């Protein structure tokens with residue numbers, strides 16, 4: 001049982017993970033891709049709108065964001081395939097067959113209508 005499971009290790013997921021770490025929560029980040037960083041891998045323009053931080057491109061910004069990942073306490077799993085998310089039960093099932101339980105689930109990626117996270121959100125709000 002984790003305190004928090006965060007889906008997606010883009011800027012939003014990583015920043016949430018560091019915050020949870022500061023709060024001493026047992027935190028697990030699940031990332032579908034091989035690497036963390038999300039859309040930053042596709043940003044080739046200078047990034048100048050982050051407060052106090054300018055970067056030549058997404059890769060440079062990602063280096064800033066990840067420099068403390070190794071010393072952080074949260075767990076980070078990459079190349080994870082999520083089968084389903086049950087928000088009511090706070091349970092995540094992986095395609096590998098593993099079931100994960102958490103007090104809170106944070107879903108960071110923006111998703112299209114066909115994705116399971118959206119279906120999970122819809123079914124949850126329909127019941128409320």
Ligand SMILES: Cc1cc2nc3c(=O)[nH]c(=O)nc-3n(C[C@H](O)[C@H](O)[C@H](O)COP(=O)(O)OP(=O)(O)OC[C@H]3O[C@@H](n4cnc5c(N)ncnc54)[C@H](O)[C@@H]3O)c2cc1C
Nearest residue numbers: 008009010011012013030031032033038039042043047109
């Ligand atoms: C070309 C380009 C230029 C940009 N320029 C700027 C700029 O100048 N300034 C600026 O502020 N922003 C810029 N952005 C936008 C910025 O990159 C995004 O706002 C930011 O990356 C969003 O972060 P995020 O963590 O919300 O989502 P993402 O970066 O999209 O990260 C989501 C993560 O979730 C993972 N994921 C998705 N589905 C699953 C799943 N089912 N299971 C597990 N993991 C999953 C993805 O692999 C990804 O790692 C630009 C974006 C692009 C593409």
